[in-house]
Amino acid sequence: MSEKHAREADNFSNAAKYERDDVKFLIEKYPDVSPFVILKIDVQRRGVHYTESALSQFDPKVHQASNASRIFGIRDKNIHDSLIPSSLLLRDGTSICVDAVSPDSNSYLVEYFDGKLVLTDNGEIYEEVEYWEKPSxxxxxxxxxxxxxxxxxxxxxxxxxxxxxxxxxxxxxxxxxxxxxxxxxxxxxxxxxxxxxxxxxxxxxxxxxxxxxxxxxxxxxxxxxxxxxxxxxxxxxxxxxxxxxxxxxxxxxxxxxxxxxxxxxxxxxxxxxxxxxxxxxxxxxxxxxxxxxxxxxxxxxxxxxxxxxxxxxxxxxxxxxxxxxxxxxxxxxxxxxxxxxxxxxxxxxxxxxxxxxxxxxxxxxxxxxxxxxxxxxxxxxxxxxxxxxxxxxxxxxxxxxxxxxxxxxxxxxxxxxxxxxxxxxxxxxxxx
Ligand code: SF4
CATH class of the missing domain: 3.20.20.70 (Aldolase class I)
Structure with missing residues (x-):
């Protein structure tokens, strides 16, 4: 293969790889799958990081923290589990059972922006989210x-x-x-x-x-x-x-x-x-x-x-x-x-x-x-x-x-x- 062809093949495979992991591209590719579910899967794959602004909206008196009883462990040992929300809820009622990870990973961010909690990636807002309520x-x-x-x-x-x-x-x-x-x-x-x-x-x-x-x-x-x-x-x-x-x-x-x-x-x-x-x-x-x-x-x-x-x-x-x-x-x-x-x-x-x-x-x-x-x-x-x-x-x-x-x-x-x-x-x- 010539150098030019090798470069083209590389570009093609990088583009194909990018598309296989791109939420927006896949939402268009699979119109018969709920976009909320596609987003949920990606958030589960990559994890979330709760920013300071998001944590300012987390109230342990109202919301369930991730230190509640569970059998599996945490995804990131640097995360202190009593201070973060246990998971997220999307607008259509879809739950995202997701682990929190450190900010330096390839994760989504949860931020508080314009009076709403939102999921963001690379500075772009994807969806509104809510924290799960704590039972009495x-x-x-x-x-x-x-x-x-x-x-x-x-x-x-x-x-x-x-x-x-x-x-x-x-x-x-x-x-x-x-x-x-x-x-x-x-x-x-x-x-x-x-x-x-x-x-x-x-x-x-x-x-x-x-x-x-x-x-x-x-x-x-x-x-x-x-x-x-x-x-x-x-x-x-x-x-x-x-x-x-x-x-x-x-x-x-x-x-x-x-x-x-x-x-x-x-x-x-x-x-x-x-x-x-x-x-x-x-x-x-x-x-x-x-x-x-x-x-x-x-x-x-x-x-x-x-x-x-x-x-x-x-x-x-x-x-x-x-x-x-x-x-x-x-x-x-x-x-x-x-x-x-x-x-x-x-x-x-x-x-x-x-x-x-x-x-x-x-x-x-x-x-x-x-x-x-x-x-x-x-x-x-x-x-x-x-x-x-x-x-x-x-x-x-x-x-x-x-x-x-x-x-x-x-x-x-x-x-x-x-x-x-x-x-x-x-x-x-x-x-x-
Ligand atoms: S080792 Fe296997 S069977 Fe045992 S708790 Fe883990 S997943 Fe379940």
Whole structure:
């Protein structure tokens, strides 16, 4: 290739790369995808930095701070999490579950400008945003003296509980390679001044839940999620026993048996799934397969692979559909992690084709799939890897949404109102 041709090829590839990451270009390229969702994905990919002017509008008495109870860690260890907002809301009700990062990163800025909070990039205003409101129960304590904000956190319309903040796949170093739950557990233990516990007492949960339900109209569902616990007579019996205790304690707040609650747990066997369904008020079950390729599953999720395996994970999800019903069983994938190098797919087209084929297989069996946006988290094995383009994430969200529509699946617990962490299920508000 001549020098001139090489330069032209370079320019072309730089331009193509620029377009694959350019929000405005992609909003025009995909007119059938909500512009709010495209912006949200990019904000999740790149993170936000709160400027001084934005923080002047943050009132911890009114807004939820990012030090509320959670299982995953922070993206940037230089950020002090009690002084910043936990996340953002767009004008159309789309939530952006996003981590704060240092100003020197390639992030969006949140600024206060002309009486409004706005998202900006390179000095240009993209959208208005709001901070999430703090629920009233945050200021209360349980009868054992625990601050309730250490027990549960809140999305705009959902209560979130992470009752067990450790994952036993880390016991022999086989936690998922993108995950920082172990680092977060260590960090919380080392800096615990506020009474956070790795394992919550079901009584504290019940009392917090009771207070949360007093806020009329605020919460329409609850999500429970924790690390995996391999212990028990059969593997994961200890995890199931504990969830049954937690769900029974929560159920004391209702006069009827079933109540809107979703559990994101390990892929349980049939006996364990039946126990959860029959002994508690649980209505929705999620078990995250994380990556839809058997070889990548082995590499990226070595603990899940060792204890359960890729095919068995899927089989257990199908059994769950028989028990909980279509539309009540979900599986999450860490969108984009299939491109993690050195073993991931080498091209975005190839990754998308394989991933959507895996989504379709699960949908054929009545399992709804949701994707998160992979962020290389500090403290995870993958912390220094490169994330895929924005174009890839838009195609992934739209592709999963199309399959969900094709199989007429619903997803009430993970939609834009309740969860707000999945670009594909944000699109489901257009469900025909
Ligand atoms: S199962 Fe994987 S992603 Fe979930 S907490 Fe354990 S290591 Fe992290």
């Amino acid at each position: 129960f945050f200021d209360k304590k349980t009868s054992s003296g625990k601050p309730m904000y250490t027990i549960a956190s809140a999305r705009p319309q959902r209560l979130s509980l992470a009752p067990y903040g450790y994952c036993h796949f880390w016991d022999n170093g086989k936690g998922c390679l993108y995950c920082d739950v172990f680092t977060q557990a260590k960090l919380r233990k080392a800096t615990d001044k506020e009474g956070y516990s790795i394992k919550l007492d079901p009584r504290d949960i019940s009392e917090t839940y009771h207070e949360a339900l007093k806020e009329e109209g605020r919460f329409t569902t609850t999500s429970l999620t924790s690390g995996s616990n391999t212990h028990g007579f059969e593997p994961f019996d200890a995890e199931v026993d504990y969830y049954i205790d937690v769900l029974k304690a929560m159920g004391e707040n209702f006069a009827i048996k079933k109540f809107p609650v979703q559990l994101t747990g390990t892929a349980y066997n049939e006996r364990q799934l039946r126990r959860l369904y029959e002994e508690t008020g649980l209505m929705g079950y999620t078990s995250d397969i994380e990556v839809l390729d058997p070889e990548l599953f082995k590499w990226i999720c070595p603990g899940k692979s060792e204890w359960i395996g890729f095919d068995n994970w899927k089989k257990r999800l199908y059994i769950a559909v028989d028990i909980f019903g279509r539309g009540n069983v979900n599986s999450g994938i860490v969108g984009g992690v299939e491109l993690a190098q050195p073993n991931g797919f080498k091209s975005e087209d190839e990754a998308l084709k394989h991933t959507l084929a895996g989504v379709e297989e699960l949908a054929e069996h009545g399992v709804t799939v949701v994707n998160t946006v992979w962020i290389p988290r500090q403290g995870s094995y993958f912390e220094h890897l490169k994330i895929p383009s924005l174009d890839y994430y838009v195609r992934l969200a739209k592709g999963i949404y199309d399959i969900t529509e094709k199989y007429d699946l619903t997803n009430d617990t993970d939609d834009f109102r309740r969860c707000g962490n999945h670009p594909n299920s944000d699109l489901l508000r257009l469900h025909k």
